[in-house]
Amino acid sequence: MPADSSRSQQHLKAINRALASGTYTQVRQLINNLPGAEAAHLIESSPPREREILWQLLSKEQETEVLQYLGEEVRVELLRNLSTDELVSLVEELDTDDLADLLQELPDHVTSQVMASLDEQNRERLEHVMSYPVDTAGGLMNTDVITVRPEITFEVVQRYLRLRGDIPRTTDNLAVVNRKNQFIGLLPLTKVLISDPGTTVREAMITDIQSIPATLPAHDVAKIFERHDLVTAPVIDDEGMLVGRITIDDVVDVIMEEADHSLMSMAGLDDDEDTFGSVWQTARRRALWLGINLLTALAASAVIGLFEATLEKVVALAILMPIVASMGGIAGSQTLTLVIRAMALGQIQSNNTRYLLFKELSVGAINGLLWATVIGITAGLWFSDVSIGIVISVAMVINLIMAACAGALLPMIMKKMGIDPALAGSVVLTTITDIVGFMAFLGLATVLYANLLV
Amino acid sequence: MPADSSRSQQHLKAINRALASGTYTQVRQLINNLPGAEAAHLIESSPPREREILWQLLSKEQETEVLQYLGEEVRVELLRNLSTDELVSLVEELDTDDLADLLQELPDHVTSQVMASLDEQNRERLEHVMSYPVDTAGGLMNTDVITVRPEITFEVVQRYLRLRGDIPRTTDNLAVVNRKNQFIGLLPLTKVLISDPGTTVREAMITDIQSIPATLPAHDVAKIFERHDLVTAPVIDDEGMLVGRITIDDVVDVIMEEADHSLMSMAGLDDDEDTFGSVWQTARRRALWLGINLLTALAASAVIGLFEATLEKVVALAILMPIVASMGGIAGSQTLTLVIRAMALGQIQSNNTRYLLFKELSVGAINGLLWATVIGITAGLWFSDVSIGIVISVAMVINLIMAACAGALLPMIMKKMGIDPALAGSVVLTTITDIVGFMAFLGLATVLYANLLV
Numbered sequence: 001m002p003a004d005s006s007r008s009q010q011h012l013k014a015i016n017r018a019l020a021s022g023t024y025t026q027v028r029q030l031i032n033n034l035p036g037a038e039a040a041h042l043i044e045s046s047p048p049r050e051r052e053i054l055w056q057l058l059s060k061e062q063e064t065e066v067l068q069y070l071g072e073e074v075r076v077e078l079l080r081n082l083s084t085d086e087l088v089s090l091v092e093e094l095d096t097d098d099l100a101d102l103l104q105e106l107p108d109h110v111t112s113q114v115m116a117s118l119d120e121q122n123r124e125r126l127e128h129v130m131s132y133p134v135d136t137a138g139g140l141m142n143t144d145v146i147t148v149r150p151e152i153t154f155e156v157v158q159r160y161l162r163l164r165g166d167i168p169r170t171t172d173n174l175a176v177v178n179r180k181n182q183f184i185g186l187l188p189l190t191k192v193l194i195s196d197p198g199t200t201v202r203e204a205m206i207t208d209i210q211s212i213p214a215t216l217p218a219h220d221v222a223k224i225f226e227r228h229d230l231v232t233a234p235v236i237d238d239e240g241m242l243v244g245r246i247t248i249d250d251v252v253d254v255i256m257e258e259a260d261h262s263l264m265s266m267a268g269l270d271d272d273e274d275t276f277g278s279v280w281q282t283a284r285r286r287a288l289w290l291g292i293n294l295l296t297a298l299a300a301s302a303v304i305g306l307f308e309a310t311l312e313k314v315v316a317l318a319i320l321m322p323i324v325a326s327m328g329g330i331a332g333s334q335t336l337t338l339v340i341r342a343m344a345l346g347q348i349q350s351n352n353t354r355y356l357l358f359k360e361l362s363v364g365a366i367n368g369l370l371w372a373t374v375i376g377i378t379a380g381l382w383f384s385d386v387s388i389g390i391v392i393s394v395a396m397v398i399n400l401i402m403a404a405c406a407g408a409l410l411p412m413i414m415k416k417m418g419i420d421p422a423l424a425g426s427v428v429l430t431t432i433t434d435i436v437g438f439m440a441f442l443g444l445a446t447v448l449y450a451n452l453l454v
Numbered sequence: 455m456p457a458d459s460s461r462s463q464q465h466l467k468a469i470n471r472a473l474a475s476g477t478y479t480q481v482r483q484l485i486n487n488l489p490g491a492e493a494a495h496l497i498e499s500s501p502p503r504e505r506e507i508l509w510q511l512l513s514k515e516q517e518t519e520v521l522q523y524l525g526e527e528v529r530v531e532l533l534r535n536l537s538t539d540e541l542v543s544l545v546e547e548l549d550t551d552d553l554a555d556l557l558q559e560l561p562d563h564v565t566s567q568v569m570a571s572l573d574e575q576n577r578e579r580l581e582h583v584m585s586y587p588v589d590t591a592g593g594l595m596n597t598d599v600i601t602v603r604p605e606i607t608f609e610v611v612q613r614y615l616r617l618r619g620d621i622p623r624t625t626d627n628l629a630v631v632n633r634k635n636q637f638i639g640l641l642p643l644t645k646v647l648i649s650d651p652g653t654t655v656r657e658a659m660i661t662d663i664q665s666i667p668a669t670l671p672a673h674d675v676a677k678i679f680e681r682h683d684l685v686t687a688p689v690i691d692d693e694g695m696l697v698g699r700i701t702i703d704d705v706v707d708v709i710m711e712e713a714d715h716s717l718m719s720m721a722g723l724d725d726d727e728d729t730f731g732s733v734w735q736t737a738r739r740r741a742l743w744l745g746i747n748l749l750t751a752l753a754a755s756a757v758i759g760l761f762e763a764t765l766e767k768v769v770a771l772a773i774l775m776p777i778v779a780s781m782g783g784i785a786g787s788q789t790l791t792l793v794i795r796a797m798a799l800g801q802i803q804s805n806n807t808r809y810l811l812f813k814e815l816s817v818g819a820i821n822g823l824l825w826a827t828v829i830g831i832t833a834g835l836w837f838s839d840v841s842i843g844i845v846i847s848v849a850m851v852i853n854l855i856m857a858a859c860a861g862a863l864l865p866m867i868m869k870k871m872g873i874d875p876a877l878a879g880s881v882v883l884t885t886i887t888d889i890v891g892f893m894a895f896l897g898l899a900t901v902l903y904a905n906l907l908v
Binding site for chain 1: 470474489491492495498499500501523612615616618619620621623624625626643644646647648649650679680681682683685702703705706709710713714716717718720721722723727729730731732733734736737740741743744745747748751752754755758759762765766769772773774775776777779780781784785787788790791792793795796800801802803805806809810812813816817820821824825828829832884888
């Protein structure tokens with residue numbers, strides 16, 4: 001049963017056809033039979049009107065399924081229209097970690113009603129998960145971990161599991177705890193399968209493993225999973241008590257969100273920006289970013305304004321002036337992107353920043369010299385003027401070295417100041433490269449032509 | 455034993471201190487006791503000279519471990535200096551899928567020597583994996599899958615597993631195959647644990663699952679894993695034969711590489727660009743990108759050149775002209791980034807492109823009008839000239855709508871033409887926004903001032 005993406009593509013097409021022709025009974029049947037993740041994807045890929053229709057057509061069970069897979073922004077938008085009762089019955093079905101995430105987005109009176117509707121054990125678990133920030137191990141964890149004591153034999157373990165009758169999804173290990181519920185080791189299920197039934201848990205358990213403090217940031221959790229190829233990991237609190245476990249599927253979400261973050265932030269977009277959101281919402285969100293950039297563009301214009309007299313005399317300068325600024329922006333963005341990624345990967349340490357800076361400055365100088373020569377000759381020939389060729393060459397080298405310097409240092413400085421370099425880095429960088437570019441080019445020209453023209 | 459990232463940070467610091475003071479015996483001991491992934495990370499975060507020293511200090515076993523975790527560029531660089539014999543003994547220890555990846559980067563004579571050194575079963579497996587492109591399910595898969603027949607009971611399954619004595623890492627299911635080795639279902643290990651020993655595999659196996667065709671692109675494999683929260687998945691060939699399995703850790707690598715790809719490509723960087731690579735290598739790689747951007751900047755200058763006469767008369771135009779182009783570039787990049795990400799997530803379909811285009815054009819128009827008003831008033835006051843305020847306002851609206859249009863359509867058109875929009879999109883976009891920006895602003899000014907000045 002090769003269920004590859006072509007099958008789901010066909011489903012989507014069928015649903016879209018049915019939607020377009022208004023045969024909702026058919027859409028209802030199709031969308032409720034899709035896996036939750038695919039139905040969620042379909043809803044996220046739909047314009048507002050279709051999105052609302054699809055959501056209405058979901059069955060109760062499918063709604064709960066779909067809810068877990070929707071992006072935050074779309075989820076909040078769809079839930080906003082539900083009554084509190086509907087919300088309560090809907091969210092009761094979710095896993096502890098998903099429920100905890102969701103409750104944090106909902107109004108307080110809904111949260112307390114949901115809490116009240118849970119039985120004591122589940123409420124305690126939920127309160128536990130919610131006591132940790134969303135972006136920590138505690139916020140990521142689930143509480144469905146199966147524990148065993150070290151002194152029992154595999155025969156007892158297997159009898160216990162049979163009695164239980166159900167093992168939570170993605171369980172590869174049992175957690176071994178002592179009487180105080182302190183975590184002492186992991187017992188891989190495969191060991192239970194292949195070892196002699198008389199073996200005790202203590203004999204077979206692994207103790208040299210990665211248990212994760214509940215307060216560890218999600219970013220570091222993801223790194224531990226990546227580096228050690230984990231599928232699940234136990235989470236402990238300050239006293240070493242086992243409080244839950246983290247599964248790889250939640251870690252994959254963290255990894256994807258972090259990767260998205262750099263890409264989206266560098267364009268001044270929200271990580272969670274809704275591709276098919278409404279016009280007003282989108283326009284409002286982006287207006288600020290454009291406003292900030294308008295200010296920086298005005299600053300660059302003010303710099304140009306300083307050289308009004310020179311520009312009046314030599315109009316060729318106006319024609320060539322965007323080149324130096326633009327090349328600085330491009331070269332600087334390369335360094336900036338590289339450093340931001342390296343920082344996200346944890347590659348930047350105090351002992352290698354000097355080499356990194358040396359490397360980027362050298363690269364800036366080499367490429368500066370190369371393209372300065374090309375543009376110098378081009379500009380000289382274009383305007384039959386050697387001086388303008390010299391001016392643009394020198395300005396280009398200066399700006400490319402400056403760009404490398406800013407691209408490498410800005411993210412590090414911003415991080416120290418607690419500013420997100422992915423968000424603010426590119427604005428500040430292009431402001432610098434524009435101002436330095438115009439200043440160097442027009443400034444040099446002013447000096448040179450003042451001597452020539454006088 | 456909370457082994458969080460602070461422990462590894464301390465290790466790294468100790469190694470760096472020892473490296474700096476030249477006490478290599480200590481470094482050797484420290485680095486060989488690190489988990490492979492962390493040693494690899496340390497090597498990747500080191501400047502060229504330190505990198506070479508660290509690599510030399512690795513023990514044979516640690517080298518093999520580290521090799522699997524190094525990025526392609528760094529790996530090839532380090533392996534280049536080894537003799538063929540050293541290479542052969544080094545790579546023999548790797549998993550089939552890692553070995554297959556690695557061999558594709560090495561010279562042919564090394565590949566054939568490694569092949570010759572393997573036993574027949576392993577050679578066949580390796581040839582099988584290598585017969586699929588690296589970026590398909592076949593290239594990602596491992597061949598260490600455990601198979602069982604449908605007619606046997608769980609008692610027999612468990613006896614078989616005990617006899618085998620070893621279950622490969624990250625095994626959550628056994629694959630059920632018929633006599634012809636055709637895949638017919640999956641048997642979760644947890645079922646073997648909790649069910650009655652008399653149960654047959656056929657009774658308990660799951661048949662409604664995602665088996666993955668070996669030719670499926672890695673991108674689609676990752677989507678299937680994400681949407682269905684899989685840990686492993688069986689891979690089948692055209693005839694439905696089981697050929698291997700894919701594990702989540704390799705899928706995580708695919709996800710991370712893809713996420714990196716958009717970010718790095720948009721800055722014209724290679725996905726695998728080595729943060730601490732050598733100066734010459736880096737300069738050579740980036741030169742081309744700067745050259746292309748120089749050409750587009752020259753094209754923009756040529757457009758400005760068309761309006762030389764106007765610029766000579768009204769120097770204020772030269773001062774303001776970068777603003778319109780710059781705002782177009784920023785707004786266009788937002789749309790471009792959003793659409794590229796949506797395409798990567800598979801959100802763009804024929805039925806929603808019209809809404810997307812409508813939304814982005816509307817957002818462009820709204821923000822265009824908003825900031826056009828602001829800049830119009832600012833410019834008018836600055837130069838005490840109503841006309842220049844009007845000109846820059848109209849040009850801004852035109853350019854922001856054009857930018858939205860280009861940002862939304864370019865990636866789709868490029869994808870149809872087989873061009874990578876993440877790589878080429880931003881260059882083409884800024885060329886368009888620069889040219890339209892200068893053309894609209896200076897063109898309008900020329901028309902207006904021609905009437906005013908005559």
